Amino acid sequence: MEILPGEGVALAKVGETRDVVESRVGPPVHPGRGRRAVYDTDPMLVISYHADDTVELVEIADGGEEVFFEGVQLTGRFMDDVVAELAERGLRAEPFDIGFSFVPGFAIFSMGSRTARDIDPTASDDDERSVVEGVSVAPFDYFREPTEEEIEALVREHEAKRPGH
Template sequence: MEILAGEGVALVKVGESRDVVESRVGPPVHPGRRSRAVYDTDPGLVITYQADETVELVEIGYGGEEVFFEGVQLTYRFIDDVVAELAARGHRAVPFDIGFSFEPGFAIFSMSSLSASELDPGAPVDDPRRVVEGVSVAPFEYFREPTEEEIEAYVRGLES
């Protein structure tokens, strides 16, 4: 599955309504109407909806069909290899706690549920290399770290 950086994937795009998405992919695999919905696609899609029921974020997990950007396989590879290949193509990586975001509007991440031995059978048990387990797609602004002022304003809003 090829991602459309900053937009989503062919099946689901940021800004589309839940009704439009579900007319293409069917209902979510869990009951109810929640802000996050999991869809039975290959690979699986997890869609985050805003309060107005439009797509805010498209997430794609590893397994089944792999995920690509400009022909580069993103999922089920060592995260450092993906970052290096994208950097060689001119895409700057911005690190965050579980992965890297990229300015075109996507992020790769690892929840560390896969070990290096999944890709390298000769890897020692304590091999620290992380495997890309998922990709998130949204406009780059979504992945930007908030400023101190934004955090303070958010906290003030919660207090009032």
């Protein structure tokens, strides 16, 4: 499956309504929590919706068909290898707790459920290389860390909503 950075995938794009997505992929196999839904596609899609039922984030799980960006296989490979190959193409990786985000509008991540041995039978039991287990696609601003000013503004907004303020 090919990702469309900042947009999603052919089956589900940021801004589309749930009805449009489900007309292509069918109903969710698991409605998820809150605004998230899991769809039985290959690979599996996990879609987060805004309150107005439009797509906010498209996540693609590792397993089944692999996920690609412009010919680069993203899933089912060592994280460092994927980051290096994307860097050769001029994409700069921004690290976060479980992976890396990229300016065109996508992120790769590992939940730690796959080990190096899963893709390299010669790897030792203590090999700590991360395996890319999924890809998230949304406009890049979704992935960037908020600035101090943005955090302070959110805190002020939250405090203003509290009773007695």
